[in-house]
Amino acid sequence: MNNTEQSIQNTVRFDTKLESFNDIITLFSDNLNRIKESGKKVIAKSPLFPAEPIYAAGGLAYDPYLYEVIPALIKGKRHLIGKATDAGLSSDLNFCNLIMAGAFISGENEISVDAHSAACGFWDDQISNTWQMMAEASQKPIHFWEVPRFDNNTEKWAINFLIKELEQYFEWLTNQTGNSITENSLREAVRMGNLIRQDIIELNQLLQNQEILFPALEYYITQLMISDFAQNPERLHVAYQKLIQELKERQLNHSKPADSSEKAIRIFLTGEEIPDIRIWNQIEDYGGIIVGFDSRMSLYYKPIKEDGPIIENLACWIYGMPSSMPTAQRMNSTISFIKSQKPDAVIISSIAGSTIFPESNTLISQIIQDELGVPIFYLETKFPFEIVKPTYQELEAFIQNLKDGKNRG
Amino acid sequence: MNNKAKDNLLHSLNIKLAERPQKIAVARESGNKLVGYFCPYGTEEMILAANLIPIRLAFGGDSESISAGEAFLKGHSCPYACSSIGNKKLSINDYYNSLDGVCIAQTYDSMKILGDYYQNYFKLPVFPLGLPRTHNALRSKSHAFDYFKNELKLLQTRLGGFSGKTATDFKMHQAINLCNRIRDKLLFLYKLPQDRNTPIEWRQILKITQAGFLLDRADYLKELEGIEKALRNKSSDKGLDDKRSRLMIVGSLIGIGDEKILDIIEQTGGNIVADCVCTGSMFLRKKVPTFGILSAPIDGLTERYLYNVPCPFMIDKSRRLSRIVKTAKDYRVHGMVYYNLRSNETWRSEFKAIKDVLYRNLSIPTLLIETDYSSEDKEEITEKVKSFLKLVGG
Numbered sequence: 001m002n003n004t005e006q007s008i009q010n011t012v013r014f015d016t017k018l019e020s021f022n023d024i025i026t027l028f029s030d031n032l033n034r035i036k037e038s039g040k041k042v043i044a045k046s047p048l049f050p051a052e053p054i055y056a057a058g059g060l061a062y063d064p065y066l067y068e069v070i071p072a073l074i075k076g077k078r079h080l081i082g083k084a085t086d087a088g089l090s091s092d093l094n095f096c097n098l099i100m101a102g103a104f105i106s107g108e109n110e111i112s113v114d115a116h117s118a119a120c121g122f123w124d125d126q127i128s129n130t131w132q133m134m135a136e137a138s139q140k141p142i143h144f145w146e147v148p149r150f151d152n153n154t155e156k157w158a159i160n161f162l163i164k165e166l167e168q169y170f171e172w173l174t175n176q177t178g179n180s181i182t183e184n185s186l187r188e189a190v191r192m193g194n195l196i197r198q199d200i201i202e203l204n205q206l207l208q209n210q211e212i213l214f215p216a217l218e219y220y221i222t223q224l225m226i227s228d229f230a231q232n233p234e235r236l237h238v239a240y241q242k243l244i245q246e247l248k249e250r251q252l253n254h255s256k257p258a259d260s261s262e263k264a265i266r267i268f269l270t271g272e273e274i275p276d277i278r279i280w281n282q283i284e285d286y287g288g289i290i291v292g293f294d295s296r297m298s299l300y301y302k303p304i305k306e307d308g309p310i311i312e313n314l315a316c317w318i319y320g321m322p323s324s325m326p327t328a329q330r331m332n333s334t335i336s337f338i339k340s341q342k343p344d345a346v347i348i349s350s351i352a353g354s355t356i357f358p359e360s361n362t363l364i365s366q367i368i369q370d371e372l373g374v375p376i377f378y379l380e381t382k383f384p385f386e387i388v389k390p391t392y393q394e395l396e397a398f399i400q401n402l403k404d405g406k407n408r409g
Numbered sequence: 410m411n412n413k414a415k416d417n418l419l420h421s422l423n424i425k426l427a428e429r430p431q432k433i434a435v436a437r438e439s440g441n442k443l444v445g446y447f448c449p450y451g452t453e454e455m456i457l458a459a460n461l462i463p464i465r466l467a468f469g470g471d472s473e474s475i476s477a478g479e480a481f482l483k484g485h486s487c488p489y490a491c492s493s494i495g496n497k498k499l500s501i502n503d504y505y506n507s508l509d510g511v512c513i514a515q516t517y518d519s520m521k522i523l524g525d526y527y528q529n530y531f532k533l534p535v536f537p538l539g540l541p542r543t544h545n546a547l548r549s550k551s552h553a554f555d556y557f558k559n560e561l562k563l564l565q566t567r568l569g570g571f572s573g574k575t576a577t578d579f580k581m582h583q584a585i586n587l588c589n590r591i592r593d594k595l596l597f598l599y600k601l602p603q604d605r606n607t608p609i610e611w612r613q614i615l616k617i618t619q620a621g622f623l624l625d626r627a628d629y630l631k632e633l634e635g636i637e638k639a640l641r642n643k644s645s646d647k648g649l650d651d652k653r654s655r656l657m658i659v660g661s662l663i664g665i666g667d668e669k670i671l672d673i674i675e676q677t678g679g680n681i682v683a684d685c686v687c688t689g690s691m692f693l694r695k696k697v698p699t700f701g702i703l704s705a706p707i708d709g710l711t712e713r714y715l716y717n718v719p720c721p722f723m724i725d726k727s728r729r730l731s732r733i734v735k736t737a738k739d740y741r742v743h744g745m746v747y748y749n750l751r752s753n754e755t756w757r758s759e760f761k762a763i764k765d766v767l768y769r770n771l772s773i774p775t776l777l778i779e780t781d782y783s784s785e786d787k788e789e790i791t792e793k794v795k796s797f798l799k800l801v802g803g
């Protein structure tokens with residue numbers, strides 16, 4: 001293990017007083033046992049599409065972008081990048097995609113999956129390239145389904161297309177799991193998924209409060225887990241409820257983590273995930289608090305309609321996911337969320353090697369400026385983390401400046 | 410063909426090219442509008458049928474335009490995408506300066522983002538075209554056809570609204586016939602280098618193809634007819650003595666002005682005879698089917714654009730791979746140069762599959778060149794190509 005990885009493990013700090021988070025982190029870390037015990041088929045899924053169809057087919061959804069990458073970074077498995085590039089992926093790709101692919105290509109994946117499914121749409125091309133390679137290398141079946149571009153004038157045929165895509169996806173899932181997806185099983189999966197969505201929406205609402213309740217790292221991990229419902233939607237919902245309860249109690253008791261301050265700078269993070277998880281503690285150490293992050297917001301932008309034709313409801317909901325929209329429309333649909341979190345500043349986050357988010361940054365920052373008029377900081381995470389640019393010092397200076405301004409004001 | 414003969418062959422075409430910006434200016438003054446497109450999936454027949462002037466904005470090779478584009482995209486974005494924004498920003502290219510709108514097929518990520526910037530920064534009307542990417546050669550997704558057909562219909566309506574002149578079925582038939590005939594003529598040219606005695610080399614044919622992105626389509630067809638006539642019954646001045654390595658170039662778009670790799674190959678003694686690039690012959694293969702004047706032209710367009718040999722942003726690679734192998738075989742190539750513009754992941758991710766299939770089937774080696782439009786790596790690439798040519802022989 002090199003210095004970086006050691007320092008990730010040693011320097012990451014959790015809020016030990018937040019007891020209910022234990023259940024969340026357990027769900028995050030004990031999935032191997034849970035999956036083994038269940039005896040169900042594991043279907044890997046790409047990050048930004050709903051997990052409901054997999055559960056409706058009696059399978060377990062698994063998001064390797066989350067569960068392969070974070071542990072690999074912590075365990076220092078940087079050789080996985082080499083495995084991915086040896087197999088033919090370009091070293092210029094987003095390093096998280098390379099790590100995820102490298103894990104499957106080398107057979108070092110944390111969880112053995114039975115099949116892969118990925119959605120393609122108005123987002124990163126790298127998803128399709130990486131997933132294709134991953135499935136080929138691990139000789140597992142793969143299914144791609146497609147989300148058409150969002151446009152107010154194309155809704156009718158785009159949704160028809162999406163329904164047909166979903167039907168074919170369901171058929172494929174049935175073949176993988178041996179269970180057919182029925183109207184009822186899908187409705188039940190959607191009902192469960194909506195409960196989890198409501199939980200995340202409520203958690204975000206709690207962050208609108210001026211006080212720091214929910215530390216950044218815990219918030220980050222919690223909201224990422226909506227991607228696959230932690231292989232156990234019921235347990236995740238219970239854990240979220242417990243967490244919400246504890247945070248509400250904190251709010252009532254005005255109890256805050258020891259190092260929080262009244263003058264903390266409220267920061268909203270928009271864009272891509274930050275694989276260097278130390279950053280969340282750092283932001284707090286510099287005097288910031290995280291009031292929202294939208295990397296998985298498309299998965300909970302609103303609940304899926306439960307009454308009426310369920311497959312059509314699901315298709316309509318997928319079609320309206322902000323991640324399927326061109327930048328300006330996407331920002332228009334997320335800006336109200338950002339505003340509701342009342343940030344003093346926005347950090348736009350991207351991962352080196354990604355395209356769709358970093359390439360839209362100029363436009364994103366202009367929209368944020370026009371709509372919120374708050375200072376913006378660009379954070380690009382590179383790998384190894386030592387060469388993160390801009391540097392931690394610059395981030396500290398950015399937050400310090402804002403604090404000085406707030407103190408003066 | 411010696412240099413003088415080459416010049417004569419393209420003399421008239423070059424004059425037309427030189428006059429083109431002025432002609433466009435006159436046409437625009439009298440109310441015609443110019444609609445640019447970047448990717449061949451942009452369906453130029455639609456633009457023509459709406460009485461608009463189609464221009465394929467396939468300019469490359471200029472590092473100044475990349476720098477200008479990086480202010481919008483990012484330092485390590487695809488150079489073509491960067492320069493497609495930079496050229497507009499810099500206002501030094503007549504065609505970009507004359508744009509009234511752009512049609513953007515939703516292919517790879519940077520291409521989609523181009524639309525965002527054209528609309529929001531340059532305030533130009535953008536006509537997006539959704540394009541399914543998960544359909545396959547077995548046509549197991551009939552809904553992809555319906556979806557794309559509806560997208561084309563919407564484009565037809567939007568372009569008609571923009572020009573004020575409806576793209577009727579009759580006008581679509583005319584545009585389809587014109588473009589099909591152009592494709593026929595170009596395919597005739599691209600077939601010539603299969604023969605060692607070819608009267609024209611691939612690089613010249615590429616130049617002719619690129620001229621077609623800019624010229625009035627009817628004028629261009631006349632030029633192609635003239636070129637074809639001049640070439641019939643002619644043969645190479647090198648003939649069977651030509652000992653240069655026969656190469657196929659595959660990969661990213663080779664834009665107008667992107668000469669670096671072509672110069673290097675020529676100067677080191679390589680001879681490109683075939684390609685699979687979308688500014689070359691890759692996309693010419695399939696004509697728009699016309700089933701008589703009463704048929705719906707939109708069906709023909711849907712068929713052609715959806716089921717042509719696909720660019721790698723489409724997921725099913727089987728037809729792409731077999732097409733490349735067949736071309737390499739038909740042209741008896743000795744080696745393949747895989748030209749990958751830096752950060753163009755669409756092509757980069759397919760490199761290994763293409764390299765392996767070519768080697769497995771025909772024992773043909775591949776050289777990967779990853780570059781951009783700067784001249785900094787010229788020497789390094791030259792050395793790589795030299796060694797490769799030694800390996801493949803002639």
Ligand code: SF4
Nearest residue numbers: 448449516662687720
């Ligand atoms: S390489 Fe593919 S996506 Fe790019 S312009 Fe050519 S056909 Fe379009």
